[in-house]
């Protein structure tokens with residue numbers, strides 16, 4: 372999905388010499404959108420079953436995958452629930468945090484930029 376344009380260089384055009392100096396034309400290519408990961412954080416109080424249900428409902432994971440993600444968070448401190456464009460990631464994180472708060476659980480998630488991969 373490419374939808375932003377990026378100016379990567381100036382290219383000298385044929386008739387670029389004028390009394391105003393050298394005129395360069397922009398070289399434009401599609402820019403990959405920056406992606407953001409929603410990261411779930413561990414705590415000592417939120418029930419495991421509640422966390423699994425959150426991952427199923429908000430991130431459309433199967434019970435098996437949701438359980439693996441929950442256990443990763445539980446043992447390693449944090450885990451990625453999904454990768455999205457910034458507005459989707461921010462919205463999902465806000466919905467999860469609000470639902471946890473409404474349910475009186477301390478569960479929290481946060482949004483982090485995904486490191487750029489040079490190959491893409």
Ligand code: TYC
Nearest residue numbers: 412413414417418419444445
């Ligand atoms: N550590 C919690 C417990 O032992 C479970 C848990 C897992 C909480 C993942 C939050 O993001 C979380 N009940």
